[in-house]
Amino acid sequence: MALDRKNVPNDLSAFWMPFTANRQFKKDPRMLVSADGMFYKTADGRDVLDGTAGLWCCNAGHNQPRIVEAIRQQAGELDYAPAFQMGHPKAFELASALRDMAPKGMDHVFFTNSGSESVETALKIAIAYHRARGEGSRTRLIGRERGYHGVNFGGISVGGIVTNRKVFGSLLTGVDHLPHTHLPGENTFTKGQPEHGAHLADELERIVALHGAETIAAVIVEPMAGSTGVLLPPKGYLERLRELCTKHGIILIFDEVITGFGRLGSAFAADHFNVLPDLMTTAKGLTNGVIPMGAVLATGEIHDAFMQGPEHLIELFHGYTYSGNPISSAAGLATLETYREEGLFERAAAMAPYWEEALHSLKDARHVVDIRNMGLIGAIELEPIAGEPTKRAFTAFLKAYEKGILIRTTGDIIAMSPPLIIEKEHIDQLVGTLREVLEALD
Numbered sequence: 001m002a003l004d005r006k007n008v009p010n011d012l013s014a015f016w017m018p019f020t021a022n023r024q025f026k027k028d029p030r031m032l033v034s035a036d037g038m039f040y041k042t043a044d045g046r047d048v049l050d051g052t053a054g055l056w057c058c059n060a061g062h063n064q065p066r067i068v069e070a071i072r073q074q075a076g077e078l079d080y081a082p083a084f085q086m087g088h089p090k091a092f093e094l095a096s097a098l099r100d101m102a103p104k105g106m107d108h109v110f111f112t113n114s115g116s117e118s119v120e121t122a123l124k125i126a127i128a129y130h131r132a133r134g135e136g137s138r139t140r141l142i143g144r145e146r147g148y149h150g151v152n153f154g155g156i157s158v159g160g161i162v163t164n165r166k167v168f169g170s171l172l173t174g175v176d177h178l179p180h181t182h183l184p185g186e187n188t189f190t191k192g193q194p195e196h197g198a199h200l201a202d203e204l205e206r207i208v209a210l211h212g213a214e215t216i217a218a219v220i221v222e223p224m225a226g227s228t229g230v231l232l233p234p235k236g237y238l239e240r241l242r243e244l245c246t247k248h249g250i251i252l253i254f255d256e257v258i259t260g261f262g263r264l265g266s267a268f269a270a271d272h273f274n275v276l277p278d279l280m281t282t283a284k285g286l287t288n289g290v291i292p293m294g295a296v297l298a299t300g301e302i303h304d305a306f307m308q309g310p311e312h313l314i315e316l317f318h319g320y321t322y323s324g325n326p327i328s329s330a331a332g333l334a335t336l337e338t339y340r341e342e343g344l345f346e347r348a349a350a351m352a353p354y355w356e357e358a359l360h361s362l363k364d365a366r367h368v369v370d371i372r373n374m375g376l377i378g379a380i381e382l383e384p385i386a387g388e389p390t391k392r393a394f395t396a397f398l399k400a401y402e403k404g405i406l407i408r409t410t411g412d413i414i415a416m417s418p419p420l421i422i423e424k425e426h427i428d429q430l431v432g433t434l435r436e437v438l439e440a441l442d
């Protein structure tokens, strides 16, 4: 499988690649050169089935004509407009479209450029909201073990993935963590939401007792934890967390960067679980991953707390040069239209039972110790090689790529989140290839 040299740059040294084993990659590069629908094309001319929607983001599949055309048109019409004290129509249109798609009550939209920025924005809004209401002592932030909220300082502080935190100093102060919800043994090989673990939300009471509710601004959780290896909320857990946040006047933030835009078969996880947060962070599927953009959705109550004082004054000293920029906004509008017109969220819900059965058929495959799934998301957890954690799953990733499927691994967990346009034959290909890969692994 020689690389087609005309598709591969001669010098790979300058680019310090993110979340990548750089030296391993540069010895044996895996270059994608084009994409269409469910497939990538590699530099050596192979089709690779996209089992991960890029990085959980290309929910409508690749090369979607509406989105491509919207970007083309917008670039030629209004390439950029200042984001501060000026506006352009598409950002307002997208904000309205997003509000209309979001759970009732999430009435206002603050644009960012990524999931990480959405998280920082939501944490800042939560703290500033309390201050605006005269509760300036509420500054503490509560995250959760194994949580992933991007890579900026706020996000890694409330996040709970140890490797993403431990070499970066003391992080934000005033942060505490709920326990994660993974209960192997009790919930192993559960299809959908696990039965056990709702009581873990009660740990918030312990944290409140320790610090005092009057010092706590917000709790942030992924309604379904993705990047840590797909951990589903136990039945009743999110409802309990909502209850406790309301009881103690704490803002509940759902980080919907992965779960937003149809991943679970509903527009948002908040719809799916029927639990409404106060703030929601989004990114990724907002533009089908095609162009960087994120958005924070806020309830009217939060937004309105800022809309006070003299009208000529800025209400929130926060924003980005590219907040709601014209090209991202055009891409976002075309993406939401694509989801709607092609009924992709309903499609994901309809395909979910087939996905679930196919994934769980791997229960007897070699090395498999757990399988978890919901909507069009799935995880296969492998027994680690003694003394060499992550190696078995990483080898599976490399072998899978050789055999024409793109999966993702985190620790010794294989995670999959295909585009919502996936057909049954693609699911069969993914699962069939995975079985071959697992059977051949040491």
Ligand SMILES: Cc1ncc(COP(=O)(O)O)c(C=O)c1O
Pocket: 113, 114, 115, 116, 117, 119, 148, 149, 150, 151, 222, 226, 227, 255, 256, 257, 258, 283, 284
């Ligand atoms: C739940 C969650 N929050 C935040 C992020 C960070 O998003 P980004 O990589 O766009 O900064 C991610 C990325 O996977 C995520 O899954």
